[in-house]
Amino acid sequence: MLVRFWGTRGSLPVAARAATIERKVARALVAAGGRTFADEDEALAYIAAESDFAAARTYGGATTCVEIEGGDGSFVICDMGSGLRELGVDAFARCAAGKPREFHFFLSHLHWDHIMGFPFFGPAFDPNARIVIHAGHADAEEALRRQQEEISFPVPFDGLRAAIEFRTLVPDHTYEIGGLKVRTIPQYHSHTSYAYRFEDGDKAVCFSTDAEHRVDDMDNERLFEAFFRDADLCICDTMYSLAESVTMKADWGHSSNIVAVDLCQAAGARRLALFHHEPTYSDEDIERMHRETIRFEELNRGERPKLEVLCAYDGLEVAL
Amino acid sequence: MEWSIETVEGATIGCPQGRVDEESWELFLARMNETILAAAAAGHRFVLDLARLDYMSSRGLRALTIAKREADVHGVPMALARPNDRLREILAISRYDKIFPVTASRDVAD
Ligand SMILES: [Zn+2]
Ligand SMILES: [Zn+2]
Numbered sequence: 001m002l003v004r005f006w007g008t009r010g011s012l013p014v015a016a017r018a019a020t021i022e023r024k025v026a027r028a029l030v031a032a033g034g035r036t037f038a039d040e041d042e043a044l045a046y047i048a049a050e051s052d053f054a055a056a057r058t059y060g061g062a063t064t065c066v067e068i069e070g071g072d073g074s075f076v077i078c079d080m081g082s083g084l085r086e087l088g089v090d091a092f093a094r095c096a097a098g099k100p101r102e103f104h105f106f107l108s109h110l111h112w113d114h115i116m117g118f119p120f121f122g123p124a125f126d127p128n129a130r131i132v133i134h135a136g137h138a139d140a141e142e143a144l145r146r147q148q149e150e151i152s153f154p155v156p157f158d159g160l161r162a163a164i165e166f167r168t169l170v171p172d173h174t175y176e177i178g179g180l181k182v183r184t185i186p187q188y189h190s191h192t193s194y195a196y197r198f199e200d201g202d203k204a205v206c207f208s209t210d211a212e213h214r215v216d217d218m219d220n221e222r223l224f225e226a227f228f229r230d231a232d233l234c235i236c237d238t239m240y241s242l243a244e245s246v247t248m249k250a251d252w253g254h255s256s257n258i259v260a261v262d263l264c265q266a267a268g269a270r271r272l273a274l275f276h277h278e279p280t281y282s283d284e285d286i287e288r289m290h291r292e293t294i295r296f297e298e299l300n301r302g303e304r305p306k307l308e309v310l311c312a313y314d315g316l317e318v319a320l
Numbered sequence: 321m322e323w324s325i326e327t328v329e330g331a332t333i334g335c336p337q338g339r340v341d342e343e344s345w346e347l348f349l350a351r352m353n354e355t356i357l358a359a360a361a362a363g364h365r366f367v368l369d370l371a372r373l374d375y376m377s378s379r380g381l382r383a384l385t386i387a388k389r390e391a392d393v394h395g396v397p398m399a400l401a402r403p404n405d406r407l408r409e410i411l412a413i414s415r416y417d418k419i420f421p422v423t424a425s426r427d428v429a430d
Contacts, residue, residue, distance in 0.1 A: 243415035
Protein backbone atom coordinates (compact mmCIF):
# COMPACT_ATOMS: atom_id res chain seq x y z
CA MET A 1 0.00 0.00 0.00
CA LEU A 2 1.07 3.54 -0.65
CA VAL A 3 -0.51 6.56 1.01
CA ARG A 4 -0.18 9.91 -0.73
CA PHE A 5 -1.17 13.15 0.96
CA TRP A 6 -2.65 15.78 -1.39
CA GLY A 7 -4.15 18.05 1.25
CA THR A 8 -3.33 18.08 4.95
CA ARG A 9 -4.65 21.42 6.27
CA GLY A 10 -7.81 21.78 8.31
CA SER A 11 -10.78 24.11 7.93
CA LEU A 12 -9.52 26.49 5.25
CA PRO A 13 -6.90 26.38 2.49
CA VAL A 14 -3.90 28.60 3.20
CA ALA A 15 -0.92 29.66 1.10
CA ALA A 16 2.52 30.91 2.06
CA ARG A 17 2.87 34.67 1.60
CA ALA A 18 5.80 36.37 -0.12
CA ALA A 19 7.40 37.35 3.18
CA THR A 20 7.34 33.72 4.38
CA ILE A 21 9.23 32.49 1.32
CA GLU A 22 11.65 35.43 1.52
CA ARG A 23 12.43 34.53 5.11
CA LYS A 24 13.08 30.86 4.22
CA VAL A 25 15.39 31.82 1.33
CA ALA A 26 17.25 34.35 3.48
CA ARG A 27 17.79 31.78 6.24
CA ALA A 28 18.92 29.15 3.74
CA LEU A 29 21.46 31.59 2.25
CA VAL A 30 22.81 32.42 5.67
CA ALA A 31 22.95 28.73 6.62
CA ALA A 32 24.81 27.90 3.39
CA GLY A 33 27.49 30.32 4.49
CA GLY A 34 28.90 31.21 1.09
CA ARG A 35 29.04 27.63 -0.17
CA THR A 36 28.60 27.33 -3.95
CA PHE A 37 26.52 24.80 -5.89
CA ALA A 38 27.31 23.60 -9.41
CA ASP A 39 23.64 23.16 -10.30
CA GLU A 40 20.13 22.85 -8.91
CA ASP A 41 20.53 19.12 -8.22
CA GLU A 42 23.49 19.80 -5.98
CA ALA A 43 21.52 22.48 -4.16
CA LEU A 44 18.57 20.09 -3.76
CA ALA A 45 20.86 17.42 -2.35
CA TYR A 46 22.15 19.96 0.17
CA ILE A 47 18.57 20.82 1.21
CA ALA A 48 17.62 17.13 1.41
CA ALA A 49 20.38 16.64 3.99
CA GLU A 50 18.92 19.49 6.09
CA SER A 51 17.00 17.94 8.97
CA ASP A 52 14.96 21.03 9.78
CA PHE A 53 11.82 20.57 7.64
CA ALA A 54 10.40 24.07 7.85
CA ALA A 55 13.72 25.73 6.91
CA ALA A 56 13.45 24.92 3.21
CA ARG A 57 10.01 23.40 2.82
CA THR A 58 6.36 23.92 3.67
CA TYR A 59 3.68 21.59 5.00
CA GLY A 60 1.39 23.07 2.37
CA GLY A 61 -2.03 24.57 2.67
CA ALA A 62 -4.50 22.42 0.70
CA THR A 63 -7.37 20.94 2.68
CA THR A 64 -7.99 17.26 3.32
CA CYS A 65 -7.38 14.82 0.50
CA VAL A 66 -5.53 11.52 0.90
CA GLU A 67 -5.01 8.87 -1.75
CA ILE A 68 -4.47 5.21 -0.98
CA GLU A 69 -2.86 3.00 -3.60
CA GLY A 70 -3.35 -0.73 -3.40
CA GLY A 71 -6.14 -3.20 -3.94
CA ASP A 72 -7.24 -3.65 -7.56
CA GLY A 73 -5.55 -0.50 -8.89
CA SER A 74 -8.59 1.78 -8.97
CA PHE A 75 -8.26 5.17 -7.28
CA VAL A 76 -9.13 5.22 -3.57
CA ILE A 77 -9.45 8.77 -2.24
CA CYS A 78 -10.35 10.00 1.23
CA ASP A 79 -12.13 13.35 1.15
CA MET A 80 -12.42 16.03 -1.51
CA GLY A 81 -10.67 19.01 0.04
CA SER A 82 -8.83 21.54 -2.11
CA GLY A 83 -5.95 19.04 -2.48
CA LEU A 84 -8.21 17.05 -4.83
CA ARG A 85 -7.67 19.50 -7.71
CA GLU A 86 -4.02 18.55 -8.02
CA LEU A 87 -4.79 14.85 -7.63
CA GLY A 88 -7.18 15.24 -10.58
CA VAL A 89 -4.42 16.71 -12.77
CA ASP A 90 -2.08 13.88 -11.80
CA ALA A 91 -4.82 11.27 -12.33
CA PHE A 92 -5.20 12.33 -15.99
CA ALA A 93 -1.52 11.58 -16.58
CA ARG A 94 -1.78 8.20 -14.86
CA CYS A 95 -4.98 7.28 -16.71
CA ALA A 96 -3.32 8.23 -20.02
CA ALA A 97 -0.62 5.70 -19.07
CA GLY A 98 -3.27 3.00 -18.65
CA LYS A 99 -4.62 3.22 -15.10
CA PRO A 100 -8.37 2.44 -15.01
CA ARG A 101 -10.67 5.50 -14.74
CA GLU A 102 -12.39 4.12 -11.69
CA PHE A 103 -12.54 6.37 -8.61
CA HIS A 104 -13.70 5.36 -5.15
CA PHE A 105 -14.17 8.27 -2.77
CA PHE A 106 -14.66 7.91 0.98
CA LEU A 107 -16.02 10.98 2.73
CA SER A 108 -15.26 11.64 6.40
CA HIS A 109 -18.07 14.21 6.41
CA LEU A 110 -19.55 17.00 4.35
CA HIS A 111 -18.04 20.14 5.81
CA TRP A 112 -16.83 22.57 3.24
CA ASP A 113 -13.11 21.96 3.69
CA HIS A 114 -13.70 18.26 2.89
CA ILE A 115 -15.76 18.63 -0.30
CA MET A 116 -14.65 21.96 -1.86
CA GLY A 117 -12.23 20.28 -4.30
CA PHE A 118 -14.84 18.22 -6.15
CA PRO A 119 -16.04 20.94 -8.58
CA PHE A 120 -12.35 21.29 -9.63
CA PHE A 121 -11.70 17.56 -10.00
CA GLY A 122 -10.93 17.12 -13.71
CA PRO A 123 -11.90 13.44 -14.00
CA ALA A 124 -15.47 14.35 -12.93
CA PHE A 125 -15.77 15.96 -16.39
CA ASP A 126 -14.46 12.83 -18.17
CA PRO A 127 -17.35 10.84 -19.75
CA ASN A 128 -15.21 7.69 -19.54
CA ALA A 129 -14.68 7.94 -15.80
CA ARG A 130 -16.71 6.12 -13.16
CA ILE A 131 -16.92 7.75 -9.75
CA VAL A 132 -18.41 6.06 -6.68
CA ILE A 133 -18.80 8.30 -3.65
CA HIS A 134 -18.97 6.34 -0.41
CA ALA A 135 -20.07 8.08 2.76
CA GLY A 136 -21.49 7.31 6.16
CA HIS A 137 -23.87 10.20 5.50
CA ALA A 138 -27.06 9.57 3.52
CA ASP A 139 -27.08 13.30 2.61
CA ALA A 140 -23.69 13.29 0.80
CA GLU A 141 -25.34 13.75 -2.60
CA GLU A 142 -27.34 16.72 -1.33
CA ALA A 143 -24.16 18.38 -0.02
CA LEU A 144 -22.27 17.91 -3.30
CA ARG A 145 -25.18 19.07 -5.45
CA ARG A 146 -25.75 22.09 -3.25
CA GLN A 147 -22.19 23.39 -3.57
CA GLN A 148 -22.64 23.40 -7.35
CA GLU A 149 -25.90 25.32 -7.36
CA GLU A 150 -25.71 28.48 -9.45
CA ILE A 151 -25.44 30.77 -6.43
CA SER A 152 -22.17 29.05 -5.44
CA PHE A 153 -20.60 27.67 -8.62
CA PRO A 154 -21.01 28.18 -12.38
CA VAL A 155 -21.11 24.49 -13.40
CA PRO A 156 -24.05 22.49 -12.05
CA PHE A 157 -23.51 18.99 -10.65
CA ASP A 158 -25.47 17.55 -13.58
CA GLY A 159 -22.92 19.16 -15.92
CA LEU A 160 -20.30 16.67 -14.73
CA ARG A 161 -19.91 14.04 -17.46
CA ALA A 162 -18.51 11.12 -15.45
CA ALA A 163 -20.83 8.32 -14.28
CA ILE A 164 -21.28 9.31 -10.63
CA GLU A 165 -23.02 7.22 -8.02
CA PHE A 166 -23.45 7.52 -4.26
CA ARG A 167 -23.30 4.73 -1.75
CA THR A 168 -24.08 5.00 1.95
CA LEU A 169 -21.91 2.79 4.19
CA VAL A 170 -22.89 1.58 7.64
CA PRO A 171 -20.62 0.87 10.63
CA ASP A 172 -20.00 -2.69 11.87
CA HIS A 173 -19.86 -4.02 8.35
CA THR A 174 -16.82 -4.99 6.27
CA TYR A 175 -17.05 -3.97 2.63
CA GLU A 176 -14.92 -5.14 -0.29
CA ILE A 177 -14.29 -2.02 -2.40
CA GLY A 178 -11.59 -1.47 -5.00
CA GLY A 179 -9.93 -4.67 -3.84
CA LEU A 180 -9.64 -3.37 -0.27
CA LYS A 181 -11.48 -4.39 2.88
CA VAL A 182 -13.17 -1.25 4.22
CA ARG A 183 -14.84 -0.51 7.55
CA THR A 184 -16.21 2.72 8.99
CA ILE A 185 -16.99 4.09 12.46
CA PRO A 186 -18.83 7.27 13.48
CA GLN A 187 -16.90 10.03 15.24
CA TYR A 188 -17.90 12.90 17.47
CA HIS A 189 -18.08 16.01 15.23
CA SER A 190 -20.73 18.47 14.13
CA HIS A 191 -23.19 16.54 11.85
CA THR A 192 -21.04 13.44 12.68
CA SER A 193 -17.91 12.36 10.85
CA TYR A 194 -16.70 8.87 9.92
CA ALA A 195 -13.30 7.23 10.16
CA TYR A 196 -12.32 4.53 7.66
CA ARG A 197 -10.07 1.53 7.95
CA PHE A 198 -8.62 0.11 4.72
CA GLU A 199 -6.96 -3.29 4.62
CA ASP A 200 -4.95 -4.76 1.77
CA GLY A 201 -3.65 -8.23 2.67
CA ASP A 202 -1.84 -7.80 5.99
CA LYS A 203 -1.51 -4.00 5.71
CA ALA A 204 -3.96 -1.55 7.25
CA VAL A 205 -4.45 2.22 7.10
CA CYS A 206 -6.90 4.21 9.24
CA PHE A 207 -8.13 7.63 8.19
CA SER A 208 -9.62 9.49 11.15
CA THR A 209 -10.03 13.22 10.69
CA ASP A 210 -12.36 15.76 12.29
CA ALA A 211 -12.86 13.61 15.36
CA GLU A 212 -13.17 14.67 18.95
CA HIS A 213 -12.32 12.11 21.61
CA ARG A 214 -13.90 13.41 24.77
CA VAL A 215 -11.82 13.09 27.84
CA ASP A 216 -14.56 11.42 29.91
CA ASP A 217 -15.87 9.02 27.24
CA MET A 218 -14.08 5.73 27.87
CA ASP A 219 -16.43 3.72 25.63
CA ASN A 220 -15.44 5.89 22.67
CA GLU A 221 -11.80 5.32 23.51
CA ARG A 222 -12.16 1.54 23.57
CA LEU A 223 -13.99 1.58 20.22
CA PHE A 224 -11.18 3.55 18.58
CA GLU A 225 -8.46 1.41 20.12
CA ALA A 226 -10.16 -1.56 18.50
CA PHE A 227 -10.65 0.28 15.21
CA PHE A 228 -6.95 1.30 15.05
CA ARG A 229 -5.73 -2.12 16.28
CA ASP A 230 -2.31 -3.03 14.78
CA ALA A 231 -2.70 -0.55 11.91
CA ASP A 232 0.42 0.22 9.87
CA LEU A 233 -0.61 3.87 9.66
CA CYS A 234 -3.22 5.95 11.48
CA ILE A 235 -3.96 9.39 10.04
CA CYS A 236 -5.37 11.41 12.95
CA ASP A 237 -6.86 14.82 13.57
CA THR A 238 -4.27 16.69 15.68
CA MET A 239 -5.54 20.21 15.11
CA TYR A 240 -5.37 21.49 18.70
CA SER A 241 -3.23 21.07 21.79
CA LEU A 242 -4.80 18.85 24.45
CA ALA A 243 -5.32 21.89 26.67
CA GLU A 244 -7.23 23.75 23.92
CA SER A 245 -9.31 20.67 23.10
CA VAL A 246 -10.57 20.38 26.69
CA THR A 247 -11.07 24.09 27.42
CA MET A 248 -12.11 26.82 24.99
CA LYS A 249 -12.25 24.45 22.01
CA ALA A 250 -14.09 21.60 23.76
CA ASP A 251 -17.03 20.41 21.63
CA TRP A 252 -15.48 21.90 18.48
CA GLY A 253 -15.10 18.37 17.13
CA HIS A 254 -11.32 18.10 16.93
CA SER A 255 -8.55 16.32 18.73
CA SER A 256 -4.94 16.66 19.84
CA ASN A 257 -1.51 15.12 19.28
CA ILE A 258 -1.60 13.73 22.85
CA VAL A 259 -4.86 11.84 22.34
CA ALA A 260 -3.70 10.57 18.93
CA VAL A 261 -0.49 9.14 20.43
CA ASP A 262 -2.46 7.66 23.29
CA LEU A 263 -4.96 5.88 21.05
CA CYS A 264 -2.30 4.66 18.62
CA GLN A 265 -0.06 3.34 21.40
CA ALA A 266 -2.97 1.56 23.06
CA ALA A 267 -3.96 0.09 19.69
CA GLY A 268 -0.44 -1.12 18.90
CA ALA A 269 -0.34 0.92 15.67
CA ARG A 270 3.04 1.27 13.93
CA ARG A 271 2.84 4.83 12.56
CA LEU A 272 0.84 7.93 13.29
CA ALA A 273 0.48 10.79 10.80
CA LEU A 274 -0.40 14.14 12.39
CA PHE A 275 -3.10 15.66 10.23
CA HIS A 276 -5.72 18.41 9.67
CA HIS A 277 -3.27 21.14 10.63
CA GLU A 278 -4.60 24.33 12.14
CA PRO A 279 -4.71 26.98 9.35
CA THR A 280 -3.22 29.69 11.58
CA TYR A 281 -0.09 27.56 12.24
CA SER A 282 3.11 28.49 10.43
CA ASP A 283 5.48 25.79 9.17
CA GLU A 284 7.58 26.40 12.29
CA ASP A 285 4.53 25.90 14.53
CA ILE A 286 3.67 22.60 12.83
CA GLU A 287 7.28 21.41 12.99
CA ARG A 288 7.42 22.24 16.70
CA MET A 289 4.21 20.27 17.25
CA HIS A 290 5.78 17.35 15.36
CA ARG A 291 8.95 17.42 17.49
CA GLU A 292 6.95 17.66 20.71
CA THR A 293 4.75 14.74 19.65
CA ILE A 294 7.80 12.56 18.96
CA ARG A 295 9.03 13.44 22.46
CA PHE A 296 5.64 12.74 24.05
CA GLU A 297 5.49 9.36 22.33
CA GLU A 298 8.85 8.55 23.92
CA LEU A 299 7.78 9.76 27.38
CA ASN A 300 4.47 7.88 27.26
CA ARG A 301 5.74 4.68 25.60
CA GLY A 302 6.62 2.57 28.64
CA GLU A 303 7.32 -1.02 27.63
CA ARG A 304 5.41 -0.77 24.37
CA PRO A 305 7.08 -0.85 20.93
CA LYS A 306 7.92 2.48 19.34
CA LEU A 307 5.19 4.32 17.46
CA GLU A 308 6.69 6.24 14.54
CA VAL A 309 5.27 9.79 14.45
CA LEU A 310 5.06 11.38 11.00
CA CYS A 311 3.77 14.83 10.25
CA ALA A 312 1.64 14.89 7.10
CA TYR A 313 2.41 17.51 4.47
CA ASP A 314 1.05 18.12 1.00
CA GLY A 315 3.12 15.78 -1.19
CA LEU A 316 4.14 13.26 1.49
CA GLU A 317 4.11 9.63 0.36
CA VAL A 318 4.22 6.77 2.86
CA ALA A 319 4.91 3.26 1.57
CA LEU A 320 3.63 0.50 3.86
CA MET B 321 -1.07 4.92 44.00
CA GLU B 322 -1.26 6.18 47.58
CA TRP B 323 -2.99 9.41 48.54
CA SER B 324 -2.63 11.68 51.56
CA ILE B 325 -3.97 15.09 52.44
CA GLU B 326 -2.33 17.97 54.25
CA THR B 327 -3.72 21.34 55.08
CA VAL B 328 -1.80 24.57 55.40
CA GLU B 329 -3.00 28.15 55.66
CA GLY B 330 -5.69 28.59 52.97
CA ALA B 331 -4.85 25.43 51.03
CA THR B 332 -5.83 21.79 51.01
CA ILE B 333 -2.98 19.79 49.50
CA GLY B 334 -3.47 16.41 47.83
CA CYS B 335 -0.31 14.30 47.74
CA PRO B 336 -0.41 11.30 45.38
CA GLN B 337 2.46 8.81 45.62
CA GLY B 338 3.59 6.12 43.21
CA ARG B 339 2.07 5.70 39.76
CA VAL B 340 -0.97 7.01 37.94
CA ASP B 341 -1.65 4.73 34.99
CA GLU B 342 -4.30 2.53 33.38
CA GLU B 343 -4.94 0.76 36.71
CA SER B 344 -4.96 3.70 39.07
CA TRP B 345 -6.18 6.80 37.25
CA GLU B 346 -9.80 6.41 38.33
CA LEU B 347 -8.76 6.17 41.98
CA PHE B 348 -6.52 9.23 41.44
CA LEU B 349 -9.52 11.12 40.05
CA ALA B 350 -11.82 10.02 42.88
CA ARG B 351 -9.27 11.17 45.49
CA MET B 352 -8.82 14.53 43.78
CA ASN B 353 -12.59 15.06 43.60
CA GLU B 354 -13.02 14.24 47.31
CA THR B 355 -10.21 16.60 48.21
CA ILE B 356 -11.67 19.36 46.04
CA LEU B 357 -14.96 19.02 47.93
CA ALA B 358 -13.08 19.24 51.24
CA ALA B 359 -11.22 22.33 49.98
CA ALA B 360 -14.53 23.90 48.89
CA ALA B 361 -16.04 23.25 52.34
CA ALA B 362 -13.02 24.83 54.03
CA GLY B 363 -12.92 27.76 51.61
CA HIS B 364 -9.42 26.64 50.55
CA ARG B 365 -7.63 26.42 47.27
CA PHE B 366 -6.60 22.93 46.07
CA VAL B 367 -2.94 22.17 45.47
CA LEU B 368 -1.90 18.90 43.88
CA ASP B 369 1.61 18.15 45.13
CA LEU B 370 3.22 15.96 42.48
CA ALA B 371 6.62 15.61 44.18
CA ARG B 372 6.16 11.96 45.16
CA LEU B 373 4.47 10.88 41.94
CA ASP B 374 6.95 8.65 40.08
CA TYR B 375 4.97 8.23 36.90
CA MET B 376 1.81 9.62 35.34
CA SER B 377 0.51 8.37 32.00
CA SER B 378 -1.81 10.45 29.84
CA ARG B 379 -4.66 8.89 31.85
CA GLY B 380 -3.48 11.22 34.56
CA LEU B 381 -3.92 14.21 32.25
CA ARG B 382 -7.45 13.02 31.63
CA ALA B 383 -8.06 12.90 35.40
CA LEU B 384 -6.59 16.38 35.84
CA THR B 385 -9.00 17.71 33.23
CA ILE B 386 -12.04 16.24 34.91
CA ALA B 387 -10.84 17.35 38.36
CA LYS B 388 -10.30 20.89 37.07
CA ARG B 389 -13.93 20.95 35.87
CA GLU B 390 -15.02 19.82 39.33
CA ALA B 391 -12.86 22.50 40.97
CA ASP B 392 -14.31 25.15 38.64
CA VAL B 393 -17.87 24.08 39.52
CA HIS B 394 -17.07 24.62 43.22
CA GLY B 395 -15.09 27.80 42.66
CA VAL B 396 -11.94 26.17 44.05
CA PRO B 397 -8.67 27.46 42.53
CA MET B 398 -6.50 24.48 41.53
CA ALA B 399 -2.72 24.45 41.11
CA LEU B 400 -0.03 21.86 40.43
CA ALA B 401 3.14 21.84 42.50
CA ARG B 402 6.55 20.20 42.21
CA PRO B 403 6.21 18.03 39.07
CA ASN B 404 9.31 15.98 38.23
CA ASP B 405 11.18 16.78 35.00
CA ARG B 406 9.31 14.23 32.94
CA LEU B 407 5.93 15.44 34.12
CA ARG B 408 6.90 19.07 33.64
CA GLU B 409 7.73 18.23 30.03
CA ILE B 410 4.38 16.48 29.51
CA LEU B 411 2.55 19.46 31.03
CA ALA B 412 4.36 21.72 28.55
CA ILE B 413 3.70 19.53 25.48
CA SER B 414 0.00 19.17 26.32
CA ARG B 415 -0.09 22.93 27.14
CA TYR B 416 -1.58 21.96 30.50
CA ASP B 417 0.87 24.43 31.98
CA LYS B 418 -1.37 27.06 30.34
CA ILE B 419 -4.55 25.90 32.09
CA PHE B 420 -2.98 25.14 35.49
CA PRO B 421 -0.57 27.25 37.51
CA VAL B 422 2.51 25.03 37.93
CA THR B 423 4.94 25.88 40.70
CA ALA B 424 8.25 24.51 41.90
CA SER B 425 7.21 24.87 45.56
CA ARG B 426 3.81 24.01 46.97
CA ASP B 427 3.85 26.92 49.40
CA VAL B 428 3.72 29.57 46.71
CA ALA B 429 1.05 27.78 44.69
CA ASP B 430 -2.07 29.87 44.47
ZN1 LIG C 1 -12.15 19.69 8.62
ZN1 LIG D 1 -15.48 19.25 10.03
